[in-house]
Amino acid sequence: MEINSETVAVVTGGANGIGLALGEALIGRGARVALADINGERAKSVAAALGERARGYACDVTDPASLAALADAVVGDFGGVDLLFVNAGIALGGTVIDIAPQEIQWLYDVNVIGAVSTVRAFYPALEARSAEKGAARIVFTGSENSVGLPALGPASVYTSTKHAILGIADALRRDLQETKVTVAIFCPGLTATRLWDARALRHDRYGGPVKMPEEEGAAMDAHLKAAGQDPALTARICLDGVVQDEFIIITDPVIRTFAERRHGEVGEALDRLDTRLADYGIASADGN
16 A cells, blocks of 8 residues: 555554654655544644644544544545554553553553544545545554563553454454455554553543653653664554555564464464374364
């Protein structure tokens, strides 16, 4: 799928981090871009800095009415949508055992239900555009956590939401295979963003905003700057994959280690099944 001056792209979570980097990269390729974010003032500010080809919007992906209003506004302002980047997301640490129930709900409402609701809100515009131009595309922001389990500190529920995004993207690809709307998921590794500071904009119903102590935040920023990938590179790789019509777009080579570990475990489980079925006198599905 080409990205050029006729392309209209929507990026949720577009006011900072990977979302903003995607917006900048899209503008660099000539596209017109709608940056949507729960921090609407920042979205409008960064869009203004990007120039006349960008516009900023306030949107809460946990609110279907907010998403519907965003879709209407974008179509009204830009005339249609070619690319939808389902990028808004939050990250929290904690294991399945110790994370607070309200934070489990928040993670799933933003990362999973919010992603589904975003697609549902924009699908009519994407379908109309694909009928007009022959193609439209949905791009989910997954994670290294979508394809394996990184050797980082525990963020177990977050990891499960990113597994869910891979499942949603794969199922949607199947659901839309008879249409001209295609699907991708890009899976960044550790990236130098402020995703760790998600609680600063947390909804009241999930516990309200909490600002991380300045010293702790500075330490996180320093660590991610040293160890994380530059968001500009992450966005560049993502857009290259979109242009090449790839389904899974990997942005960091470190992901290979735990992705192959997961693949190997599945292969070993299937081999064990073949042995068990043979012991039962049953042929496996592949005829062995």
